[in-house]
Amino acid sequence: MKSEHIPKATIGRLAVYIQVLENLLRDGNDVISSEKLARACSVNSSQIRKDLAYFGEFGVRGVGYYVQELITSIKQSLGIDRVWKCALIGVGNMGTALLRHHDFERRGFQIAAAFDCDPDKIGLEFGDMEIVCPTHLKEQAPEMGLEIGIIATPPDRAQRAANHLVDANIRGIINFAPSRINVPPHIPVEYVDFFDHLYSIAFQITLGND
């Protein structure tokens, strides 16, 4: 099929499929049907087949999908069959948790440089990486091949951080701060806010009460 436009929801589900498939593989499952995978992911099996069809034909009729092969195919489709180098801006509570999280590389991402404007933080070492001032971003980004920016500053500093990233020709941005940022339209921005999920839970609980 190999379609042009892919729904955003599909991307989100592919992330879930990878997660579940990796567990299946660890448990020794070599082959899986869309029906079984669907149950494990709490979705409809046609949904899975349709999601995969956007990118190609990965299964065998009458058999199912070879798990390892499917994982590889999905990762290729998403563009995470390689490591993306990320620049972290803002090394506070959140930034530190991210730096200490050792799952990034395995999942296709590497925080290769960390920036903070607090003089008390500049110079601190994290593994083989030193925290430096965001003004160095423009010079370090091309040198180090930084492509994705992760903003973890307070909300009123997020735009400033975004400006540094844009100026350094970064190609995409994740913003953990609860504020909208303005960047040129060719740079994709994703907002991460746990409170979305907390609101959703609160709402679902409240709803159930009526």
Added chain:
Amino acid sequence: MKSEHIPKATIGRLAVYIQVLENLLRDGNDVISSEKLARACSVNSSQIRKDLAYFGEFGVRGVGYYVQELITSIKQSLGIDRVWKCALIGVGNMGTALLRHHDFERRGFQIAAAFDCDPDKIGLEFGDMEIVCPTHLKEQAPEMGLEIGIIATPPDRAQRAANHLVDANIRGIINFAPSRINVPPHIPVEYVDFFDHLYSIAFQITLGND
């Protein structure tokens, strides 16, 4: 209008509206039109009016929405016009960042108790809260009025943590661990995984390249 079923995407957008409205209020805007709010949130103005219509009529024709009033109405609609007490399970990198984050209460949530099974962590104090073993959950949850569980354990411990929460009659769960959990159907579960967003960015960047 006051409809029965509300799209999940609507809840996500309401969270964005609150964020933007609070900034508008801080900047001294008392009234806003759906058109202007729409631009600030990068959505369609009918979308905003429709989202709000699910919950009631909050605007004044010819005028717009009174910002403070609208914030209050949205919070009421979502059920966050009060503080929800949360139980954190797993006080590692992520859990610690959450505990140190002082935005929770302002946003309607409070991490009122923290649990970890690591003997080195049990007994540590965080403000006026002491980390205790998850076996105490069942006894503390009703005592303290804990309603929402936040799982921040390693993925292979998430199900165990979920079981503790279910056993303690918790009403909803946020899972930060990258693994699916099984709980009774009346308990809503939300999965938080930043990698969704990283995948999405990687995909959007890769796509732009073709």
Added chain:
DNA sequence: ATTAACTTGTTAAAAAAATCACAAGCTTGC
């Protein structure tokens, strides 16, 4: 070889969500 039991990829149908378009309502100025 043929049949029966599965499972995919895809087309068709249904459902859901987003957008448009406009009547209804508020405000201001004359």
Added chain:
DNA sequence: GCAAGCTTGTGATTTTTTTAACAAGTTAAT
């Protein structure tokens, strides 16, 4: 008091997404 100018709330329409249905391909057993 009325007209002109806005802006909401909502039915109608369009677009998007999800689900169902099934032909086509695979395997295994007889």
